[in-house]
Amino acid sequence: xxxxxxxxxxxxxxxxxxxxxxxxxxxxxxxxxxxxxxxxxxxxxxxxxxxxxxxxxxxxxxxxxxxxxxxxxxxxxxxxxxxxxxxxxxxxxxxxxxxxxxxxxxxxxxxxxxxxxxxxxxxxxxxxxxxxxxxxxxxxxxxxxxxxxxxxxxxxxxxxxxxxxxxxxxxxxxxxxxxxxxxxxxxxxxxxxxxxxxxxxxxxxxxxxxxxxxxxxxxxxxxxxxxxxxxxxxxxxxxxxxxxxxxxxxxxxxxxxxxxxxxxxxxxxxxxxxxxxxxxxxxxxxxxxxxxxxxxxxxxxxxxxxxxxxxxxxxxxxxx
Amino acid sequence: xxxxxxxxxxxxxxxxxxxxxxxxxxxxxxxxxxxxxxxxxxxxxxxxxxxxxxxxxxxxxxxxxxxxxxxxxxxxxxxxxxxxxxxxxxxxxxxxxxxxxxxxxxxxxxxxxxxxxxxxxxxxxxxxxxxxxxxxxxxxxxxxxxxxxxxxxxxxxxxxxxxxxxxxxxxxxxxxxxxxxxxxxxxxxxxxxxxxxxxxxxxxxxxxxxxxxxxxxxxxxxxxxxxxxxxxxxxxxxxxxxxxxxxxxxxxxxxxxxxxxxxxxxxxxxxxxxxxxxxxxxxxxxxxxxxxxxxxxxxxxxxxxxxxxxxxxxxxxxxx
Numbered sequence: 001x002x003x004x005x006x007x008x009x010x011x012x013x014x015x016x017x018x019x020x021x022x023x024x025x026x027x028x029x030x031x032x033x034x035x036x037x038x039x040x041x042x043x044x045x046x047x048x049x050x051x052x053x054x055x056x057x058x059x060x061x062x063x064x065x066x067x068x069x070x071x072x073x074x075x076x077x078x079x080x081x082x083x084x085x086x087x088x089x090x091x092x093x094x095x096x097x098x099x100x101x102x103x104x105x106x107x108x109x110x111x112x113x114x115x116x117x118x119x120x121x122x123x124x125x126x127x128x129x130x131x132x133x134x135x136x137x138x139x140x141x142x143x144x145x146x147x148x149x150x151x152x153x154x155x156x157x158x159x160x161x162x163x164x165x166x167x168x169x170x171x172x173x174x175x176x177x178x179x180x181x182x183x184x185x186x187x188x189x190x191x192x193x194x195x196x197x198x199x200x201x202x203x204x205x206x207x208x209x210x211x212x213x214x215x216x217x218x219x220x221x222x223x224x225x226x227x228x229x230x231x232x233x234x235x236x237x238x239x240x241x242x243x244x245x246x247x248x249x250x251x252x253x254x255x256x257x258x259x260x261x262x263x264x265x266x267x268x269x270x271x272x273x274x275x276x277x278x279x280x281x282x283x284x285x286x287x288x289x290x291x292x293x294x295x296x297x298x299x300x301x302x303x304x305x306x307x308x309x310x311x312x313x314x315x316x317x318x319x320x
Numbered sequence: 321x322x323x324x325x326x327x328x329x330x331x332x333x334x335x336x337x338x339x340x341x342x343x344x345x346x347x348x349x350x351x352x353x354x355x356x357x358x359x360x361x362x363x364x365x366x367x368x369x370x371x372x373x374x375x376x377x378x379x380x381x382x383x384x385x386x387x388x389x390x391x392x393x394x395x396x397x398x399x400x401x402x403x404x405x406x407x408x409x410x411x412x413x414x415x416x417x418x419x420x421x422x423x424x425x426x427x428x429x430x431x432x433x434x435x436x437x438x439x440x441x442x443x444x445x446x447x448x449x450x451x452x453x454x455x456x457x458x459x460x461x462x463x464x465x466x467x468x469x470x471x472x473x474x475x476x477x478x479x480x481x482x483x484x485x486x487x488x489x490x491x492x493x494x495x496x497x498x499x500x501x502x503x504x505x506x507x508x509x510x511x512x513x514x515x516x517x518x519x520x521x522x523x524x525x526x527x528x529x530x531x532x533x534x535x536x537x538x539x540x541x542x543x544x545x546x547x548x549x550x551x552x553x554x555x556x557x558x559x560x561x562x563x564x565x566x567x568x569x570x571x572x573x574x575x576x577x578x579x580x581x582x583x584x585x586x587x588x589x590x591x592x593x594x595x596x597x598x599x600x601x602x603x604x605x606x607x608x609x610x611x612x613x614x615x616x617x618x619x620x621x622x623x624x625x626x627x628x629x630x631x632x633x634x635x636x637x638x639x640x
Contacts, residue, residue: 118460125453
């Protein structure tokens with residue numbers, strides 16, 4: 001089943017969100033709008049808004065209210081992508097030129113700042129101080145995750161725990177908060193909002209681990225960048241960590257640096273694949289996915305619940 | 321009269337704020353704290369907290385409540401300084417190494433993001449959605465100001481209006497909002513909050529114009545950087561705009577580029593001084609200052625009001 005078919009019943013509401021996203025980054029500064037729209041038009045799965053809307057279905061769903069939360073979450077994700085590009089010297093994202101490549105680093109930084117600020121401004125439209133605080137705190141944690149990622153670059157002796165904490169901050173938290181805030185905006189009972197938060201956290205962990213696996217096993221065409229890019233940039237992810245339990249693979253991996261050649265990278269990737277690290281990584285991703293599905297069983301049965309289930313499975317198991 | 325003596329009666333409360341500022345950027349990440357504390361310890365006038373506290377005196381002043389607003393405003397100012405350093409390739413700020421020079425550009429970007437996020441998180445402690453929205457909107461405008469400043473670099477044909485709009489967004493708005501939010505946090509009447517906003521706007525305009533004058537007439541020791549640095553970096557400020565009304569001076573100024581030598585810059589600065597542009601700039605700064613003082617007359621007489629008056633005069637007339 002295709003991703004979008006799973007939540008076809010949300011189509012009209014997602015179109016509202018798309019329009020709101022455009023409106024949120026409108027401005028009278030042609031250059032800024034162009035940069036921001038560039039990113040918007042590059043698309044993306046709009047996973048966070050989908051989680052917001054589905055979670056809202058567990059309460060009194062009102063698109064006119066919940067749309068602000070969905071827009072705010074997607075804007076934060078977009079802002080972090082813009083800033084990520086500054087960091088990684090990435091020339092391409094989703095196969096298009098990044099804002100940085102097109103307009104320079106400093107412009108990307110302020111475009112990111114602007115989108116961040118717009119996100120918080122948008123969130124204040126629901127006038128719920130608890131929701132504002134949850135969002136602000138989530139951004140604090142995302143920033144911490146980004147800083148950890150810089151600190152941990154090319155640090156090959158990092159623990160599994162260190163990796164998991166980093167992906168929690170970098171990815172899982174924002175999905176968890178998407179679910180939680182969707183429920184809060186719809187005035188769902190507190191325990192429902194908490195369960196949805198935990199569900200989102202587990203899905204997010206599974207999602208990021210799968211993402212990190214795909215960076216090794218995907219083709220350049222699927223990824224929009226060469227396989228092993230994360231490792232080449234010093235981002236030590238789960239498959240590399242598991243592979244390093246093998247002394248031979250470890251010896252190869254710890255020598256990776258920004259100048260490692262494509263030929264050497266290919267050899268290292270083959271070595272990681274041969275070590276069984278991919279299978280072990282999938283097993284951990286599956287563990288998180290199963291925890292997510294277990295939490296869902298504690299929520300009232302509904303179309304939203306079965307959609308969240310399908311979505312979680314898709315995200316954890318996806319092949320590209 | 322020295323600046324700090326003017327508001328000596330706020331000393332105990334300002335110490336509370338200093339402690340809160342440290343606490344706000346505490347984290348378990350030694351490197352992040354070091355970077356953020358580096359900036360904190362570099363000091364600064366804490367002008368924005370002072371405006372918040374004095375404005376709060378027009379309502380039911382409660383330091384335990386208003387401190388969150390004061391901390392939030394100073395954090396935003398600090399975050400924008402960190403990001404400013406990324407932009408300007410500035411090696412020094414207030415005579416100390418910038419975060420960027422010490423830790424790299426990318427680290428400075430995320431440190432700035434982190435401080436921004438902490439600011440908004442802190443603001444949510446007063447639990448007033450209107451205040452949250454005002455702050456978020458102010459950050460949106462500050463970002464716009466920063467983007468305009470990049471766009472307007474080395475654009476010598478810009479209008480006075482363009483300059484004024486830029487400094488409003490870049491500087492005046494945050495002072496205006498400091499006053500407004502101080503009043504709102506203290507539940508002052510709405511018209512008082514509005515007047516304080518307008519007062520802060522006028523003071524901020526006078527402040528930035530004076531700052532832009534000092535960049536031309538200060539010594540390297542006073543400024544912590546060579547005179548004329550703004551112009552050399554392509555930031556076309558009021559004295560340069562006024563000087564360009566003279567054809568001779570204009571011809572010299574429009575040739576400024578990043579490689580202009582120190583000797584050429586000295587000649588250009590002398591030319592700007594000789595044109596009468598400094599006096600004209602001071603006149604406009606004074607005009608804004610007078611508008612600020614006029615607004616104060618519409619507020620109830622109090623120690624806070626006379627302190628705001630002295631502060632406004634000091635800021636508009638300061639010599640370094």
